[in-house]
Amino acid sequence: MSLQNPRFRKINDSFVCENCGHKVPPAEKSCRDHCPKCLWGKHVDELPGDRNANCGGGLQPMRYELHSKKGTMIIFACVRCGVEKRNRFLDSDSFEPDSYDALLALTPQEPG
Numbered sequence: 070m071s072l073q074n075p076r077f078r079k080i081n082d083s084f085v086c087e088n089c090g091h092k093v094p095p096a097e098k099s100c101r102d103h104c105p106k107c108l109w110g111k112h113v114d115e116l117p118g119d120r121n122a123n124c125g126g127g128l129q130p131m132r133y134e135l136h137s138k139k140g141t142m143i144i145f146a147c148v149r150c151g152v153e154k155r156n157r158f159l160d161s162d163s164f165e166p167d168s169y170d171a172l173l174a175l176t177p178q179e180p181g
Contacts, residue, residue: 080118081099087109091105094165096162099162102118103130105166107130108168108175110156112150113125128146130145140158141172
């Protein structure tokens, strides 16, 4: 299914996580591009949901930030090309919400 906005196309398919092997369902209201268990993704989009990137590298979750309108955003770095991507943390997805434990693991630790 494709939306009219030229900056966003909705291609929302299930996939198997290449990092942990989890079978990932489509998202309820968005385009899921990362695993809800380990939060790793794959560099497949140029624009959100378009699946036009040729890289295919793993997107490692690096940190998160709070956005005033979009909520919690996960920041990823591609292990192949180094591009940085952002995507919403899907905490209210009824098919399978993202793991809070995996998100909290991205919190910087104080030197001890």
